[in-house]
Structures are given as structure tokens and as C-alpha cells.
Amino acid sequence: MAYKIVKSQCTVxxxxxxxxxxxxxxxxxxxxxxxxxxxxxxxxxxxxxxCATVCPVPDTCIPA
Amino acid sequence: xHTVSPGQAKPMVQLxxxxxxxxxxxxxxxxxxxxxxxCGSSAGEGxxxxxxxxxxxNHPCYSEEAHHHYARMHVAVAPACNIxxxxxxxxxxxxxxxxxxxxxxxxxxxxxxxxxxxVASTIPQMTVLGxxxxxxxxxxxxxxxxxxxxxxxxxxDIKLCLSTNGLTLPDHVDTIHKFNVDHVTITINxxxxxxxxxxxxxxxxxxxxxxxxxxxxxxTERQLQGLEMLTERGILCKVNSVMIPGVxxxxxxxxxxxxxxxxxxxxxxxxxxxxxxxxxxxxxxGQRGPSAQELKALQDSCEGEMNMMRHCRQCxxxxxxxxxxxxxxxxxxxxxxxxxxxxxxxxxxxxxxxVEVERQSKVxxxxxxxxxxxxxxxxxxxxxxxxxxxxxxxxEHFGHAKEFQVYELSAQGSKFVGHRRVDLxxxxxxxxxxxxxxxxxxxxxxxxVFVAKIGGCPKDDLKKAGIDPVDQFAFEFxxxxxxxxxxxxxxxxxxxxxxxxxxxxxxxxQGAFIAAE
Numbered sequence: 001m002a003y004k005i006v007k008s009q010c011t012v013x014x015x016x017x018x019x020x021x022x023x024x025x026x027x028x029x030x031x032x033x034x035x036x037x038x039x040x041x042x043x044x045x046x047x048x049x050x051c052a053t054v055c056p057v058p059d060t061c062i063p064a
Numbered sequence: 065x066h067t068v069s070p071g072q073a074k075p076m077v078q079l080x081x082x083x084x085x086x087x088x089x090x091x092x093x094x095x096x097x098x099x100x101x102x103c104g105s106s107a108g109e110g111x112x113x114x115x116x117x118x119x120x121x122n123h124p125c126y127s128e129e130a131h132h133h134y135a136r137m138h139v140a141v142a143p144a145c146n147i148x149x150x151x152x153x154x155x156x157x158x159x160x161x162x163x164x165x166x167x168x169x170x171x172x173x174x175x176x177x178x179x180x181x182x183v184a185s186t187i188p189q190m191t192v193l194g195x196x197x198x199x200x201x202x203x204x205x206x207x208x209x210x211x212x213x214x215x216x217x218x219x220x221d222i223k224l225c226l227s228t229n230g231l232t233l234p235d236h237v238d239t240i241h242k243f244n245v246d247h248v249t250i251t252i253n254x255x256x257x258x259x260x261x262x263x264x265x266x267x268x269x270x271x272x273x274x275x276x277x278x279x280x281x282x283x284t285e286r287q288l289q290g291l292e293m294l295t296e297r298g299i300l301c302k303v304n305s306v307m308i309p310g311v312x313x314x315x316x317x318x319x320x321x322x323x324x325x326x327x328x329x330x331x332x333x334x335x336x337x338x339x340x341x342x343x344x345x346x347x348x349x350g351q352r353g354p355s356a357q358e359l360k361a362l363q364d365s366c367e368g369e370m371n372m373m374r375h376c377r378q379c380x381x382x383x384x385x386x387x388x389x390x391x392x393x394x395x396x397x398x399x400x401x402x403x404x405x406x407x408x409x410x411x412x413x414x415x416x417x418x419v420e421v422e423r424q425s426k427v428x429x430x431x432x433x434x435x436x437x438x439x440x441x442x443x444x445x446x447x448x449x450x451x452x453x454x455x456x457x458x459x460e461h462f463g464h465a466k467e468f469q470v471y472e473l474s475a476q477g478s479k480f481v482g483h484r485r486v487d488l489x490x491x492x493x494x495x496x497x498x499x500x501x502x503x504x505x506x507x508x509x510x511x512x513v514f515v516a517k518i519g520g521c522p523k524d525d526l527k528k529a530g531i532d533p534v535d536q537f538a539f540e541f542x543x544x545x546x547x548x549x550x551x552x553x554x555x556x557x558x559x560x561x562x563x564x565x566x567x568x569x570x571x572x573x574q575g576a577f578i579a580a581e
Contacts, residue, residue: 011154012170013199015144019271046271054268056145056154 002039003049004064007031009057016051016061025051036064116329119246119300122191122416123223124387126247126302126330128375128480129427131387132456133419136192136225137183139176140169140382141207145199146231147267147283150345151306151336154199169382169397170198173207177214181407182400183384184219187391188415190384192247193219196227197381202236212243221409223247227304231267231283233290241297248294249302249332250287254312255322257281262311265345288326295327302330302373307354307362308346309336320366331366332373335359335572356509356570360481374482377467386454388467388483426456429544430478436551440475444554444564447472449484449507449531450542451515458537458545462518468507471543473550478543485573502573504529509570511553514545530567 005016005025010032017025017032022045024038034051041063042049052061112120124131145154171179183190193215195201201208212224226240227249240248254260260280267279274282294301303323305316312319320331336353338346345351354362363372377387385391449468451460470482484506486499500522507513512532516539526533537545556562 009155011143013143013145013154015146015199015203015268018144018204019268048273050271053271053273054144054146056148 001041001043002036002064003034003041003051003061004036005032005034005051006060006062009060011057013056015054015056019050019054021045021050034061034064039064116300119223120329123225123247124192125194125225125249125373125376126300128373129423131375132426132452132454133189133423134192135187135190135384135386136194137180137190137384138194138196138379138381139171139179139211140198141171141173141176141211142195142197142201142204142381143170143199144203145197145229146203146269147200147229147279148265149229150263150265150351151308151338151347153343153347155343171382171397173210173214175397175400176211177218178405179395179397179400180215180219180222181405182403183395184222184412185405185407186394187385188412189419190222191416192223192225194225194227194247196249200229200231201226202228202232205232205236205239209239209243212245216243219407221412225249227251228290229283230287230290231269232286234286234293237290237293237297240294241299245299247300247302249304250291251304251306252284252287252291252319252323253306253308254280254315255284255288255319256315257284259312259315260284263306263308288322291323291326291328300329301327302332303328304332304334304376306336307333307359309352309354309358311351313354313358313362316362317365320370324370328370330371330373332376333359333363333366334376334378337378353572356482356484356506356572358569359572363481375469375480377483377485388452388454388469422455426541426543429541430547433544433547434477437475437477437547440551440554442475442554442557444557445472445474446511446550446553446564447481447509447567448534448546448549449510449513450546451513452542456542457539458514458542459516459539462513462515462522462533465503465515468503468510468513469542470507470510471546473546473553478546478550484570500525504531505571506573507531507570509567511567512549514542514549530565 012030012032021042022038022040024035025032055061120126122130122134124134124136180193195208195211208226215222224243224245225247226245230250253263257277257280260283261276264280264283266273266275267283269282291301305319307313307316316333323331336346338344338351338353340347363374366372375387382392383390384395448471450458450471451462451465452458452469453460465486467483467485469480470484472479472481486503486506510531512534513526514534514537518533518535523533534549557564
């Protein structure tokens, strides 16, 4: 139960990093990655996964 | 005013409506002190209270006059955004493309602070540091304010400025005030959520994505609230609006009233950029931008209400230099980190004092020339295009010009009304003939083009197109020369030597080639 970032789509804007309530998103080299051990899909925090909700590019933050 | 000549441009449906609402022009003062109404961003000292003049006199975006002399820079520390706009595609980046939201490298606040010092040392007339993205500065508040903090410590003479979509603005007004950010630009494209729904697919607010009218309603409420909060604190506000024909063009008159009544200082109505290759919603669905005449008519119709900015170059989020130029390629992160930066406040001030002297002599020359028009009652108005590298001088060769500045001449004098980009497309590849055709299309609404120098062939082609190539004022002041030309033009019309005919419309170029090397 985690989300992942589609590297080829990501613009590296970092909006998801700000919004993640679990501090699961960080920059590794020149891309953002989601740590599946920390990701909760925002369950218990918000109605929708925040990374996918704020991401400017469709289908970029998706269920892993 | 102008009528569209057959064969020169497509007739424009909305132009007539716009023209009906054109407010009576109240006259402009570049030096002021003459009791004239403040008019446009070309307003000068004496047209406004001294404390406001202090804030705008060397800000190239807030003062048309200053933009000939002073430079600005943007640092791209704010990549994240919290709304989606149909004219923006965040996946697209081209180093050779100049338009808002485009950037080649993102910087950390520390890199940005170093870059500001490097540029300030190299370009002493760089007076303004703006954060304009490439996303929304206030969707990246830590990075934005950290950058301001670092710069206000190391380069306290530099004015701080930011540009936002306004969604989170009310939350940050106190911090903006605390960091002495004196100038804030809000992009406001509508005050009616039904129109907003056609421009903004969604906004991200309070951890939720709001779409359509619901999203646009939140956005407009937050924008107007933020604007009121800023003006209450004496922070100068500029409102940017993107003119999208058929979507918000007529509505922008309402936007103008709404922002004026909330204390906005300046309104900048910009043409939509919507080339299909940018991959934006508007680019892909064929939404066109306005023609030069449509844009000017809308700007004119709002001018009776408040100051209009017409010299915006819709620059990148990492632009460096005078508004008409982009020197960002000289200041890449690699180059900055290798630079030996020597930030010397006193030499910057000495240089700027020299710029002020130049500027005063330019204004004095214009004022003197303006007297020759005293008593002139003709209602003829013409536009002229000018090839310039800056300093308010006619100092560029026709063939080297990357843009032309456009001045309107009338019995009231000269007024800057816009500019036309004519450099090569990013997608590249025009022969000499084709590029000349491009130039003619871009300045087709002008009666004359003022240049420092021009070759024989383009001269003949311009004449054939009905545009007078003028090189007699080479290296002289733009406005002084333009008034002298206009006076002679009126005399020739009066004597019957020439007949005054209206020009056609001109096209506004989409993205431009701005690579430095």
C-alpha cells in the first residue's frame, strides 16, 4: 500500500514533497522518490493521496 | 481610430465592442509637474506621490521610463505550484524559449543568493530581484523567503519583488511585509468563477483539489482578499492579466475595475502565448492569442481607469538583464560558482547616478521637443517602431533588432504603447526574405520604423509595405526624435504633400529565440 512517482513524467517541482504528511517523499539524485515503507496513501490523514492531488502532471503519482 | 485596411488583416469581431468602451484619454506626463493626470506606466516623477516614485523609479517593471535604463533578475527557486492554468504546461522547458514559467535550472536559496551577488557585480544597473516561479513563489514559501532573507543581508540595496497566482497570498502577507518585499504581482485573469472555470482546471487548497467553478471561486476570493491586504500595508501591487480572446477579453475591463477599487497600482494586460508545440491546453485546442490592435484597444480602454503596463516582455522565471534582453546564459550555476564576486555598493551607486543623469537629459530633450507641438489640434495618431538597445536611444541596426518598441504619436506627444518581438523562432529556420516578412507583419500597424542603420534592400521592402524607414535620428533620443518626426508628418499632411492613411493590424509573436550565444 504505497504510491510511486513515474520518473519519466515528473517535472521535479517538489510540490508533492511539501504536501506529504508522512515525509515519505525525498529527492534522490535528480528525481523524487516515494519511500514505500513510509507511504500511507494518506489514509487517516486526508481524503485523497496528497501527492497525486497536487501533482501538475496527470498519472505521475500513482499506486505502486 | 484605426480601421482595418483590406487585405492586411482579418477583421476582428470584438474590436468594435472594445472600441466603444474606450475611455477618453486623459493625457500623459513623463516628467510630470505639469498637473497632468497620471497616465500609464510611463508616468514619471511628479505624476505620483514622492514615496511611490521612490519605489518605482528604478524598477523596470513598475516604470516604463525606468525599463530603458534598469535591469531586473529572477531566480528560479520556486518550482512547485498549487493551481493548474490552461496556458501553462509544466513539463515543457526549452533553454531557447522566453516566456513565463520556463526555466533552465532550478536553484537553492543559497545558489540564488550567490547568483544575485554575481549579477549585481556584473550589471550595476540591476536593481530588482524577483521570484516568479517557475511555479508559484508562495507555494514554496520556505525557499522564497529564505532567498529574500539571504539577499536582504548581503545586498540590501536591491528591491525585492514577487509574482504569485494569489491562492495562498492572504496567508503570507505579513511575512511579505516583514521581508520588505515592496512589490507584489498577482496574476488575476477573472473575477467571475464561470470565466475562471475556462482558464483554471483546478486549484489545490486546504489539501483538496477543487475543479471548475468551485475552484475558480476560491481562487478569485483569495486573490482579491490578498490584494486588499497588501495595499492596506502600502505594498505596491501590480496585476497581470492574460488576454484570452473569446474567454476573458471583454471581462478584463471588469477585472480592471475590481483591482483598481482594491488599490492596485498597475495593470498589465498581456497577450496569451499559445503555440501548439508548448503542449498547453490552449495551445492544443487552438485557442488564439490577440492581435496587436486588439491588445492595444483593450489596454486603451482600461487606461482611463488606472495605470497600464505595456512594456512587459513576459519573461522567464530565470531572466537576467534589461527587459528586452536576456543574459541568463551568462549566469548559469556552473559559471556563478566559478565567479569571483566583488559586490561593491558604492560603485553600483556611482553607476546608477550616471544612469540618472542620462535619464534626466532624455526627459529634458523630450520636454523641449514637446513644446513644438503646442497649439497642435490635429486628431491624427500614428504608431512608430523603434530599434533600440536601451537608454531611450535609437541605437540598434534594423537587421540586428530582436524587438521593436512601439510609440504612439499624437498632438499630446509621444507614448510608449508596446513592443514587438522579431527574433527568430526557437523552431528556427527563416531565410532573410522570410524574416523580413516576419518583421513587416510584426510592425505592420506602424507608419515608420526608426533605426540606427538599415541596408538598401530592407529599406525598399519597407517602403513597399508603406512603412517609412527612418535613419536620420540615429543614436538620438527616441521620444524627442519621434515628436520631431510627427511634427514634420503633420506639416506634410497639412501642405498636402502626403495623405494620412490608417495602417492595418500587426501580429504578436509567440515565444522567441533568446539564446545568448
